[in-house]
Amino acid sequence: MAVQFTRDTIIGSVLDVAPQTAPLFMSIGMHCLGCPASRGETIEQACMVHGIDCDSFLAQINRFLEACEANKGE
Numbered sequence: 449m450a451v452q453f454t455r456d457t458i459i460g461s462v463l464d465v466a467p468q469t470a471p472l473f474m475s476i477g478m479h480c481l482g483c484p485a486s487r488g489e490t491i492e493q494a495c496m497v498h499g500i501d502c503d504s505f506l507a508q509i510n511r512f513l514e515a516c517e518a519n520k521g522e
Contacts, residue, residue, distance in 0.1 A: 451466065452510055453491060456491075459489050463487065472505075476495070476498045476505065478498065491505070
């Protein structure tokens with residue numbers, strides 16, 4: 449089973465575990481993923497700053513990771 453992230457997950461932790469999610473963060477306007485401030489934010493904080501529905505974005509991230517894991521098994 450793929451890792452499941454929550455509202456309280458720190459973005460840096462997401463990127464450390466699943467760097468392939470970077471384009472998802474960039475798609476919501478987080479273009480400075482390498483800066484310490486953005487890596488230290490929670491997913492919820494990033495969504496709030498960028499005007500994104502956190503639950504929808506989390507679902508997108510978690511579905512993406514599940515699909516990546518499923519593709520590994522093929």
